[in-house]
Amino acid sequence: MDQSTSSDIILDINGEKHALSVDHRTTLLDALRERLDLTGTKKGCDQGQCGACTVLLDGQRAVSCLQFAVAAEGRHITTIEGIADGERMHPVQQAFLEFDGYQCGYCTPGQICSAVAMLEEHAAGWPSAVTDDVRAEAAPPPLTAEEIRERMSGNLCRCGAYVQIVEAVAQAATRGKETGMLEGSETEASA
Ligand code: FES
Ligand code: FES
Numbered sequence: 001m002d003q004s005t006s007s008d009i010i011l012d013i014n015g016e017k018h019a020l021s022v023d024h025r026t027t028l029l030d031a032l033r034e035r036l037d038l039t040g041t042k043k044g045c046d047q048g049q050c051g052a053c054t055v056l057l058d059g060q061r062a063v064s065c066l067q068f069a070v071a072a073e074g075r076h077i078t079t080i081e082g083i084a085d086g087e088r089m090h091p092v093q094q095a096f097l098e099f100d101g102y103q104c105g106y107c108t109p110g111q112i113c114s115a116v117a118m119l120e121e122h123a124a125g126w127p128s129a130v131t132d133d134v135r136a137e138a139a140p141p142p143l144t145a146e147e148i149r150e151r152m153s154g155n156l157c158r159c160g161a162y163v164q165i166v167e168a169v170a171q172a173a174t175r176g177k178e179t180g181m182l183e184g185s186e187t188e189a190s191a
Helices: 028-035 091-098 108-123 145-151 162-178
Strands: 006-013 016-023 054-057 060-063 076-078
Touching: 016 028, 054 108, 060 108, 091 108, 091 162, 108 145, 108 162, 145 162
Parallel strands: 006 076
Antiparallel strands: 006 016, 054 060, 054 076
């Protein structure tokens, strides 16, 4: 292998180590899909605009089409294949099923990964562009439909399933709080 343009790397994906040699220009998205057969992560625009390729890097959402695979070495990568707890679906996955948060399903893995991290961000008190009180000491704002729409605005759905997606995310937040998975997520989206 030409070391000037390629590197041997180890990627930590869903708790498993994967060794591979990649051209330095290979995106994390292409490494996942084309090299490791983890095709749950989808390619939409391939330029950071649609969110279909969203994965979690150390628990925070990232568009994998704008991430070089070599730069992801040493990070904990979670893809849609690793969101469930074994056979037990994540509350966000369960809510998407129950509330029909998809039509064709192409954007769904990215929507779910994004929602999982978004709910953690909200519970941790991160404000959004539509949050009224952005002071650090302020409590997390109620998770209204407006808040969910803004916080999920990086994930496009060509089918236009947004109404059900908002319902699903709101329901997942409520259940996450009830089960102690997410502290502080007050929801008003269904009100
Ligand atoms: S495929 Fe990455 S943002 Fe669209
Ligand atoms: S469900 Fe078809 S693109 Fe979102």
